[in-house]
Amino acid sequence: MSDRFKKIFLGCSIAIPFILYSVYYYSIMIKNAPYKFVEFEGLSVKSGLGTNYDKTYSSETQQYQYLNTRDSSIKMKVKLSKDDMLYVHRKAAELGLWNWPEKMLGDSTNRVPRYYLEFDYQRKKKVIEIDADYNKNIKLRDAAMELIKTVDGVIEDAADKQKN
Structure with a gap:
């Protein structure tokens, strides 16, 4: 050889x-894998100051409610497409949502923006609640805020498409 x-x-x-x-x-x-897109049923998002959520969305009921610049409550139906849901699911997987703790709360006063994010699957549910001033793990907070901005952006885009 x-x-x-x-x-x-x-x-x-x-x-x-x-x-x-x-x-x-x-x-x-x-x-x-515990969180597959095939089993993805929907998501819920809430945001506001403290526990008073001014902006809410549920993909299962398609209800989107928020306060406009005049403090008027606006309610509308917003349906996310399958592509939007896939994008959000992949972004969550990319940022490692499944390994985050459930509560990332900082200041106990009600002057800090708080976000609630819930991903529903057939077999499991992942819920996180985060304050904007969470400072125990800055990288984790930044990743969570990026995911929340992504989800809000997808919902806003879908709402704009349905208005026109």
């Missing part, structure tokens, strides 16, 4: 089992 053949054989005997094991391992991990 030549040296070249020995190197190819050695490389294949290491690489092929590693690739096969990786495919086997990750296919089981993906199959048993």
